[in-house]
Amino acid sequence: MDKIPNVFDNAPLIGWIHNISKNQLKYLNSQIEELNLGREMRYIMIIYDNPNCSQDDLVNIYGESKANIAKSLKKLENEGYIIRKVNPKNRRKYMLKTTKKAEDVVPKIRQISLDWEIKVGIDENDYELKEKIKKIAINSMNLIDNKEGKL
Template sequence: MDDEYFQAINDNSPIIAWIHNISLNQQKYMKSKIKNYDFGHNVRYLMFIYDNPNCSQEDLVNMFCQSKGNIAKILKKFEEDGYIKREINPNNRRKYMLNSTEKANKLIPEFRQISKDWEIEVGLTDDEEFKKKLKEIAVKGMKLLDSY
């Protein structure tokens, strides 16, 4: 890696910096491929709602480590644009269940393919053990925060 652009990526870099770099680059890639839709990197929230029917705003806050206010603003725009619908959760009337609409459901397969293409291009695989380990680390990190 002789190029100055890549000098920051070296063996002494913390692993978490590499993970952060991977995440940001995937978001930038997605944003560049779907710029006609004006989602930016917020498309990840729409994909999460699609993948997790009846999820809550709190689920998004926890998964993406974003503030409640930021998520609320994004969800409001999605709802106004017709990409999601909110329904009162019958088990907890103070919470809403989030679901993607037909309008969003038509777009998600295209977005998923763009994401998959990026993963293949950079060498991420569907290795179940690898995915299991990453999920385990993510859950441990969330639990660690809960203990404070």
Template sequence: MDDKSHQAIKDSSPFVAWIHNISLNQQKYMKAKFNELDLGHDVRYIMYIYDNPDCSQEDLVNMFSQSKGNIAKVLKKMEDEGFIKRDVNPENRRKYMLYTTEKGNELVPKYRELSKKWEEEVGITDKDAELKKRLKEIAIRGMNLIEE
């Protein structure tokens, strides 16, 4: 590794800065490989909806710690681009249930395959299962802290 080109990565850098750097670089990689799509971090919403059919806008607000307005704007864009659809919740007509469309359903496996390739290229392996578990625990604790 060329130390001059990666001067921002220091042992003294905050841990969260490393996580942010990893996330941004993964998104840049994905965008370069999926250059026909300009989804950036918004693809996480499609992934969540794909994995959680019938979820609501409120579920996304809680999961991603985003404002209702921001989530609404992103969902409108995703709907306009044909990745998701919204159906009125028959139990609460003021809420919508979210689903991926055929286009969204085709995107998710391709995205996951490419994401797995990125992980392999940067050195994330099955040996990192404990690290992944620990990071998930930290993420959950962080979410719980802001709910208190």
């Protein structure tokens, strides 16, 4: 590991953020391999915390393609973790909700995630940092949505 700081001295911030995200997911999966959820566990958490969110919400949050999100949602639905209901306000969209099966694993996932944060040095004193990163993420989504980033 001594080589890592030298190799990544000039890495962009986004590279570090991507690294953190990937390693957190690897850690979560290593702790609950029996669920065989992969990145879908992140989707379960968002759906659990935001009942009636949509596929588009997940696309925006995670920057994944609609096709990848749809495939993951189908897997979660087939395995009994979520249900999809047609949105009465827009019949082309679905509202997502977790099932009892998902609600039973959420506390375990949340605890493993909290343990990971503590082990890597994230604590309750990092509230301002978390808010700053969230603001940057929202700004980056808005930049793409508004096409302001076009040259």
